[in-house]
Amino acid sequence: MPLRSIFAGLLAAAQVPEPLPPASGAAIEWRSPASCPDRSALLRGIETRLGRSLRPGELAVDGVVTVHATPPLYRLALRLRVGGPEERRTLAAATCAALTDATAVLVASAVARAPGDPLVGQANVPAPPVRAPAGARPRARPPGATPAGGEPAGAGEPAGAGEPAGAGEPAGASTSPGEAAQEATPPGAPAPDDPPPADREPALANAPVPGPETVEERALEPLQPATPRAEPARRPALGGFVRVQGGPEYGALPGMTGAVGLAAGLLWRRARLEVQGVWLAPRTAVRAEGELRASLAAAAVQGCARPGRGRVEVPLCGGLELGGMRGDARGVPDARTTTGLWLAVVAGAGVAVRLGARWSLTGALQLAGAIVGPDFQVRDPGPAVRLFAPAPVTGRLLVGVEVRLGDPR
The missing domain is CATH 2.40.160.20 (Porin)
Known part of the structure; x- marks a missing residue:
């Protein structure tokens, strides 16, 4: 048991990601009214969703927020470049905060999709443990199987050793399916209770962490150019x-x-x-x-x-x-x-x-x-x-x- 605890602690420590370098000098230009979130708020939103700090020269953002008299009140003209051609977007929202959040989501997604990102393919989120189906029991060791310690099964065990694992342990102690598989499997051999690789939940590689969805974000929609009004038919001059x-x-x-x-x-x-x-x-x-x-x-x-x-x-x-x-x-x-x-x-x-x-x-x-x-008139002799x-x-x-x-x- 002490060896098992030490091994579990080392494994947990190995899965902790190394601290990322702090953000420095991101090329972000953000012009908005005084009532709107500023550039620092936008930068924090991008790094929160990206899960790391931005690197120098990694992206270029230029956004201009304007206020209009008719809904949607706030409209954004955005220019974005992440290691490729420049993209142009036009967004609109009822509030300026929702517009800033939408910009952070767009920028973080563009950075995560960039092919030149050195963190693409590296797991920066620990993979969840594989859980056994509800009600399943650990598979019993076959007779004569030799555990990791080299002692035959049943040697030195009291009667009832064939009971499921955990029957002889104190109350409150439990053994996960992964630990049971490690005890019954020689070093280097795959655990018999482990599901096929296809059944495992895939590790998330550099996946951006989306922020909580708000009503304003659901209402965001691209600002389409106003449809020109059909001019009435010209009447003839004559x-x-x-x-x-x-x-x-x-x-x-x-x-x-x-x-x-x-x-x-x-x-x-x-x-x-x-x-x-x-x-x-x-x-x-x-x-x-x-x-x-x-x-x-x-x-x-x-x-x-x-x-x-x-x-x-x-x-x-x-x-x-x-x-x-x-x-x-x-x-x-x-x-x-x-x-x-x-x-x-x-x-x-x-x-x-x-x-x-x-x-x-x-x-x-x-x-x-x-x-x-x-x-x-009639003229007779006379008048x-x-x-x-x-x-x-x-x-x-x-x-x-x-x-x-x-x-x-």
Whole structure:
């Protein structure tokens, strides 16, 4: 038993690793806000996870931590070189401490993987003892087997020596399976109770010791570049439209009449230019001297502003209208048909409600002030008698449907 204790003590002393040299001059550049862990904290984290001190020239680290207004608040631009090409990483985290811990893990892993590390392949962590399965008994020595001391089995032993090992030992004493195998095996021979080499737990060679995982480390993720926003489709600078309209009209012809028209033009973002044609249905003026049936066909050129937002637009237009008014006299001597010149200033205000991408419902009130208008008269021997003349100012209420082609709004 004394020899066994001395041997176990020497074996335990042989497994204690030699002390590693202290850290010196690691090339670590670490720039971070004042509230973050500093360079010394990062160095301690690397050496703790690596299990040893860093050597001069073993690595080069350059890290810059910045604070942002939107989550993740802390972002790191890291440059790392360990005996090879430089690596670049970008990390983000909710706290600066988690970002520092993540950097320590990355650096320690890179150093442990470096092929030029002289400690790679040397076990710096003691291998755990091999334990026998639960409930297993040590294998009994076969009859005639000679122990290490050279005395045959059973010699000098009391009755009951064939009992399992430890039966004759005092209470509290125990023999591990490894010790039993050493006692029953000659020097240099493999222990019969030892499992095959494949069943042994492998020794950890220079394995970095990871620190405790935190919530912040689990939440770490590489900072991906922001996805560029899709730009909205550019609208054309110039568009066009066609409009069909109609409604009542009063003043240009005798009594109330109806007007129909067609308009087309160009569209800009805040303005429009349109050409409008209009035809007024014939109406008859009855006088004691005779009758006159009149109609009007004219065309107008107008410029419009386009105030309004969204689906509603309020065009404000103004322009000139030129046309001819046809008069057909009846019931008078020498009756004939004639056409008089029509020239007027046109102004109007309307509304356009968008029903879809191209369709709009429109309404407008137009006023026309006659500059030049016809005067239909009957001339008999004596003074002339007027059968009809248009009013100085006429009004139209037009409702229509408009098709737009490439509206820039």
